Amino acid sequence: MWILRINMTDQSYKLEDIPEEYRQLYGRALTSQIVFDEVPPLCHPLGPNNKLIFSAGIVTGTTAATSARISVGAKSPLTGGIKEANAGSAWGPDLARLNIRALVIEGQPKEKGAYWGATIEWDPTAQKPAVVFFDATPYAGRDVYEVYPKIFERFGDSVSVASVGAAGERGYANSGIVFNDMAKRPSRFAGRGGLGAVMASKGLKFVVLNDKGAPGVPIADPALFAEGKNKLNDAILTHDISKPKGGLNTYGTAVLINILNEAGGLPTRNFSSGRFEYAGETAGEAVFETNKERMGKEIYNHACSPGCIIQCSNTLYNPDKSERTSCVEYESTWALGANLGVRDLDDIATMIQLCNAYGLDTIETGGTLGVAMEAGIIPFGDSKGAIGLIEDMGKGTPMGRLLGSGTETTGKAYGVTHVPTVKGQSMPAYEPRAVKGIGITYATTTMGADHTAGYTIAPEILGVSGKVDPLSAEGKAAMSRAFQATTAFIDSSGHCLFIAFPILDIASGFEGFVQECSGVLGTHWTADDIVAYGAKVLKTERAFNEAAGIKAEADRLPEFMRLEPLPPHNQVFDVPDSALDSVFKEM
């Protein structure tokens, strides 16, 4: 295993051995550690001193189910702090099988507007990965749906591709890095925090991986790995949420729209209500039934990446049976639906497709458009106007560039006080005033408002891992802390976070998950060990943020959430600051 460094100042590369202190670090743990060790905390995120790091998880590239996650880290142009965003794609397993523990992109070319691609293949003679650069400038500024087929045509069907769209090229703080799905769609995003702009700032347009002939991932204790893998598989395949034709496979992640709406926690019209009167029309059930009507049969969801046995990715089809978009995620249909007062599923799908085409994060885009509607640029519910504004973002008009800077900047430009961000990052699809634990996660995570960082929704709304009252703050700081630490480990394991549903409820599944990781590494970890691993990751990230000027005072929700009661429960966010501070103080 190596660390592969690509220097974009002169388009050179070198392979380094993995330092002893990185031996057990993978995925988020490794991207965050390298950012901490090598990126000056006060550097400009789009300048020559920032670095972009890719790392797959501990079990990524093995036969472990649902484990094809790739973590991407850097200093974020959106939050000014550390960022890790991850995606499911064949790209992650390919990187792992090429024996590249971390791919570090550094430096910056002098030429403005010039782009390169890097192909990484296995050199069978040298028994090492090798990098070849190519001119990618002709691909710049174009829709990624137009560009991806040309890349596959040029490099072959078996490669996997990471890229950025026009949003990244323009330096938007709202821009993601896109990876291909199983059908070669450019639709799997490490979306949050502006990492697309970091990649583009280095003149890097593509990283194309070909794992042909590569040795694969070594497994220290194959028997332990196999035992763990079987236990985790059984848990995934039997739990009602993750099993075949279960909730995720049938309705996708957007199945959550209705339950959050019933619970009064679905942020609506820029976080002014917890209920959207047309929520059902934008939900996973609507996607499933619309497809059934248009296609004449029931269509179950597909895998975003190889080896996934949950398979939650949907496709929305047009009346003429052509594909409208894939995938309509919960976060996306909320951000561009309820959050904008938009009920038209087809228009929401169009917006998702445009976000993908331009390389925008759907959550940040929806948050920004919600603030734009609050500012009166277009009215709530105006889906055609919203489509037009996303097109402005893609084309780079002055308005589009403002919106591409994200929710907080747009709020400042228009004097809006109702701006749902933490540390500059737009909130996802759960209302903190109606679900207090997730509000604590939003406030305290190192990432800026991020639901995945500590998904207390499981016990607060879904009845997974017990049931707790979402409106109560009692015990929620400790709950968020525990979820955040465990999540930091899951994000380092390479597994999709959705294994949390079966492993939280099924003890043997959790045991199998830990055994799988131990099997790869030759360790004998317990549950305590993985929580300690995750906590160490969080402390490293927090130390970077503090050095970047983001201190405990930033662990707060926007003031309006303490002032304005949210219907229907008419609650404010009443978690005391001392409870927020205790999340890290007591870690």
Add this chain to the structure above:
Amino acid sequence: MRVKVRLYASLRSYLPGMKIGDTTELEIQDGACIADLFRELHIPREIVKMSFVNGISREPDFVLNADDQVGIFPPIGGG
């Protein structure tokens, strides 16, 4: 008394023909609880995971009042 009911995800098949987002009004006996509603709708209790009454999660023995709005879910998750 009458209560308003919405079924979601796979439970939608217990009220066939309901349009998405529509609410059904059901006549039930005074003092009936959520579990009585399951029986009325022929929904096996073990396939229900979460029930919300007026936006608050309630257990099956929770006693309903007239005009309550009830939302019933099988196990679901996402994110």
